Amino acid sequence: MSLEKTYPKEVKQILSKYPPEHKRSAVMPLLYLAQREEGYVNKAAMQDIARMLDITETExxxxxxxxxxxHDEKAGKYRMQVCTDLPCALRGADDFLKNLCGNLGIQVGETTPDGVVTLEAVMCLAACDKxxxxxxxxxxxxxxxENMTVDKTMELIDALKKSDAGVK
Amino acid sequence: MANVLLRHRDIADINKIDVYKKNGGFDALKKAVSKMQPNEVTDVVKNSGLRGRGGAGFPTGMKWSFIDTKNWPHYVVANADESEPGTFKDREIMESNPFQFLEGLAIASYAVGANAAYIYLRGEFWQVAATLDEKIADMEKAGYLGENLFGTEYSLKIYTHLGAGAYICGEETALLESLEGKRGQPRVRPPFPPSFGLYGKPTIINNVETFTNVTPILANGAEWYKSMGTADSAGVKIFSLSGRVRKPGNYELPFGTTFRQLIYEHGGGILDGRPVKAIMPAGASSSLIAVDDKVLDTPMDYATVRTLGADLGSASVIVLDDTVDIDWVINKTIHFFKHESCGKCTTCREGNYWMKNLTERIHSGTGAQNDVDLLLNVAKQMQGKCLCALGEFSTMAVVTGIERFPQDFKKAVKA
Known part of the structure; x- marks a missing residue:
């Protein structure tokens, strides 16, 4: 399925934002669209976007x-991306992440066995006061x-798991 | 004093268009478009002394006056890529007082003759972009954006564009590359964006907070704005306060407020009542200031902070107390810069790679004594040789950390 067929309205709206002679600008929003369903961009979508924007697949x-x-690889349905940069770390982010790993029984970069959550450490998310x-x-x-504790996070993960099971 | 920028803290529901309108909203845009020539708008901003709030502090009106009038079309771009560790002010503006920002962006677009403006938001601001899209639609419906504004020939469209997780895209030419659908790597300058910007056309790029200042400046005049702040740094600033303080958050204060006032009066002092050891006034890009009473009583404006051997930058004040080791701090900042270096220039790409190896060794206590000297050497060799400010900034905390807190590096190294 091509993006234009799956999301005709969204594709048209995205392309309308940029001058037609500079349609390459649409590559970023189209990539978000392409990874909406599966959480990563597959090879067919890459080819599709390249064709739509007259650029190469390599680009x-x-x-x-x-x-x-x-992302170009499948991960958990939700990527949980914890900020561990300096301001967050000054307020306990490293310990938070360590304890979360312990509770989930996975390491940073790993996915829970049910495939719902992948845990990642990321750079600053502009929420340093929270x-x-x-x-x-x-x-x-x-x-x-924001302003999370390990307990609150485990509750959130339970809710995500339940809604995921419901969908199935 | 009522907030000039964070008006949502004084007026409930100012993020709704009718409430914003009732409180003087769009009067400034109407005045500019229907009663003033574009260059008159630029002159008001010039006379107000407004300086760019993204970090560099460049005079805003002067930047606008550099736009190349022989080459068309023109563009205006709002830099909403807010990614500096310690900075979280633009998000609050866009979420809670979005129309004042959008109105300022529209006024700027009129001043430089742009019929299209883009807001480049960091990809993580997914929900903020959705909010702005709604607000832009509200303005179009009410006739404040679109064709023939206020019955004149002037037309304007505003579009949002999401980045996707790259700190470097806050650098204005990297941002333009990204907006053009390429990897976000800085361009060699000159030429600068006012002559060669988006799609090679003259472009004015300013930070979200800068545009948000433009609206009240047009409404109340340059003299009113200059009556706040200091001679060097006019007006008000949002200070993002974080780190080991009791009440981290955004505080809108006039330039010239002291560090002590920010940290103790507004920020509630230090956690557990401990003493302040160091301040990073410009986020992770900052030099480390060793703190004593004189430093705490220093007024925060661009010129005075420079006398402390640091820059005010975007005023993202990270406070470190005496429980924090500086070798740990620079290991954190270098981890960040190593990850965010775009790889285009050798100095920054390789320099940060080596700095990361060294800071990790030193911090884990497995370094040799000359590793600290080597780290300082690498950082100093990078200075003045990077393509953009990112590489330059990556060295600031390293050099000032080692030079101003040598004791923290003695214990971190294996005997």
Whole structure:
């Protein structure tokens, strides 16, 4: 399925933002669209975007590789991205992440056995006054979770797991 | 004093268009577009003394006056890539007082003759972009954006564009590359964006907070704005306060407020009542200031902070108390810069690679005594040789950390 067939309205709206002679600008929003369903951009979508924007597949791949929010491999349904940069770390982010790993029984970079959550450590998310904090990147976009504790996070993960089971 | 920028803290629901309008919203845009020539708008901003809030502090009106009028079309771009560790002010503005920002962006677009403006948001601000899209639609419906504004020939469209997790895209030419659908790597300058910007066309790029200042400046005049702040740094600033303070958060204060006032009066003092050891006034890009009473009583404006051997930058004040080891701090900052270096220039790419190896060794206590000297040497060799400010900034905490806190590096090294 091509993006234009799956998301005709969104593709048209994205392309309307940029001058037609500079349609390459649409590559970033189109990549978000392409990874909406599965959480990563597959090879067919890369080819599709390259064709739509008259650029090479390699150029599309180089964009995916450069930016951290694009993925070319499948992970958990939700990526839980914990900020451990300096301001968050000054407010306990490193311990928070360590304890979260302990509770989940996985290491940073790993996915829970049911495939719902992948735990990641990321760079500053501009929420330094509300640490510990993380964002979840999933099918419904990106959401911030601030002033978190391990207990609150485990509750959130339970809720995500339940809603995932419901969908199945 | 009522907030000039964080007005949502004084006026409930100012993020709704009718409430914003009732409180003087869009009067400034209407005045500019229907009663003033574009260069008159630029002159008001010039006379106000407004300086760019993204970190460099460049005079805003002067930047606008550099736009190349022989080459068209023109673009205006709002830098909403807010990614400096310690900075979280633009997000609050866009979430809670979005129309004042959008109105300022529209005024700027009129001043430089742009019919299209882009807001480049960091990809993590997914929900903020959705909010702005709604607010832009509200303005279009009410006739404040679109064709023939206020019955004139002037037309303007504003678009949002999401980045995807790359600190370097806050650098203005990297941002433009990214907006053009390429990897976000800085361009060689000159030429500067006012002559060669988006799609090679003259472009003005300013920070979100800068545009948010433009609206009240047009409404109340340059003299009103200059009556706040200091002679060097006019007006008000949002200070993002973080680190080991009791009440971290955004505080809108006039330039010239002292560190002591920010940390103790507004920030509630230090956790557990401990003493302040060091301050990073410009986020992770900052030099480390060793703190004593004189430092705490220093007024925060661009010129005075420089006398402390640091820059005010975007005023993201990270406070470190005496429980924090500086070798740990620079290991954190270098981990960040190593990750965010775009790889285009050798100095920054390789320099940060080596600095990371060294800071990790030193911090884990497995370094040799000359590792600290080597680290300082690498950092100093990078200075003045990087393509953009990122590489330059990566060395600041390293050099000032080692030079100003030598004791923290003695114990970190194996005997």
């Amino acid at each position: 599309v791949a180089s964009i995916i590789g450069f930016y951290t929010l694009y 640490a510990p904090m993380f964002q979840t990147q999933g099918p419904d976009g990106i959401k911030y979770h």
